[in-house]
Amino acid sequence: MTRPIIELKDLDVFYGPIQALKGVSLHINEGETVSLIGSNGAGKSTLLMSIFGQPRAAGGQILYQGVDITHKSSHYIASNGIAQSPEGRRVFPDMTVEENLLMGTIPIGDKHAKEDMQRMFELFPRLEERRNQRAMTMSGGEQQMLAIARALMSRPKLLLLDEPSLGLAPIVVKQIFATLRELAKTGMTIFLVEQNANHALKLSDRAYVMVNGEIRLTGTGKELLVNEEVRNAYLGGH
């Protein structure tokens, strides 16, 4: 359980002349839930996307299960067990729930589609009620569930979640995090990028705090929850 599933070493990422990530190093062990918190523009989403090769890292290394994937194509990464639920949900609006889930199987082919879909419906019963409804017609929370379920359809070993609480009502956020906790218990490795530090830190085994493209702090979720600096910056000081 202590072998790192993914390891980032001194990662530099640029958008044109602007350096978004400055020598970021972190690692995630198998079965762990790790979160990355930070304010707007700190580079959290960039970090997540650069694991997927978009944008490409200019310097440093990304090791996935010991293999260097820094320069591998996105679909290679996707078909080898990393899945992502992108920021802002990004479900396919004109497709039904079932079709959206089927799209998630593209990296690995649809041989397990039926049983995986059934698994998703057990995890998110709301989706089963809406299985033949177009994604556009669903609420934000349901769309977020769909985005997570779609990512899980490719049977990932590592699940990357980009702000699953974005624009959702507190009660829905609670539901989503409850489901994530369930998911973590099944042994899934989750890397969570969040602004909602309170929820994220309570869920996580470990966490990193990112400021201006650099990792500022690191520790277990509990340590950071009581850390003075974190409390002032991200938890509203109370």
Added chain:
Amino acid sequence: MSSTTPKKIDVKKSLVEAILAGLIALIVFGPIVGVVLEGYSFNLESTRVAWIIAIVMAGRFALSLFLQTPRGLRILEGFESTGSGVHVLPPDYKSRLRWIIPLMIAIAVALPFFSNSYLLGVVILGLIYVLLGLGLNIVVGLAGLLDLGYVAFYAIGAYGLALGYQYLGLGFWTVLPLAAITAGLAGCILGFPVLRLHGDYLAIVTLGFGEIIRLILNNWLSLTGGPNGMPAPLPTFFGLEFGKRAKDGGVPFHEFFGIAYNPDVKYYFIYAVLFLVVLAVLYIKHRLVKMPVGRAWEALREDEIACRSMGLNHVLVKLSAFTIGASTAGLAGVFFATYQGFVNPTSFTFFESALILAIVVLGGMGSTIGVVIAAFVLTVAPELLRGFAEYRVLLFGILMVLMMIWRPRGLIRISRTGVTPRKGAIHYERTAP
């Protein structure tokens, strides 16, 4: 609409509407019909105007009354429920239009027996545009890549036949697959530089590509004959030619079968082959939409970022859409060239691209049957209305404006059958809705 009191008919409302329509008719027709110039003076022809206004008012009154009856209300609702987005049917939905395919085939088979060569020519043209519409429908309708230079691939197909015949001595049957491949490759070559472009930028680049091909054809006098055009060969029937006399001492079709020479036989043959090709393309498209690549096209149209985040190989998806769309146009081009017997660059102007795009937009983006209907409407109607040839583009514009008001998503509402997982070893009970 007031669906709360559907039974009650409001005569007063209809009267008001009729009077308003009469006033508008007076303003529109009064000066045009009622005032007739005679030398430097004019006569007032009030009776004619009165008749026109009376007809307009009576018509508006009747229409208004009808639209308040339950049937009329239903029609109105039909116009209103254009809805937004794609209508997804349940996966086990059996179309009510199932009988339409055998019916179309029956009509197509029966057509040559009671049509003259002119009508046949119009239908051939219609079928060529069906092919073009189906091809562009993959690029624009399914993959959402706006291509304004689509006519370039059509030109590549047509000139492929003419050039292949001129310089390499290739016949119709050899060129047919070759043109599809060549046009597909051209689509692929165009696809590479535009992979990163979206929307308007993509439209401009493809527009430029279409013009480049046309200008090359127009200006490379030594190869293509420039504006003078080139001859294109007719198809052969297992090596038998359709001309009155076969070249190189062969046996022409009519002598081989011992029938009288009929110059129209070649058109019947082109028609038959074209119809089979259209059917094949329709079938292939039907299958493609259900395959993962078809779903990937639609996904790309809906959200490219989501596709990337799922690791969808968007290079492959875009290029396949461009390639398949272009190769369909190549096929259409070969048929066009062989039917005309002659190609020149004026057949491949931007207007042609716009026409094909109009077919796709009018038919409903992504809808197969809509594209087929629109292709026939837009190619056959101008032929039948030869007398109005000058107003063709005006009619076109009016049609477009009306479409945008009442049918913004195309003639046929885009509906497709939902996709479910393939039947695997594990089955689960379908819960009742």
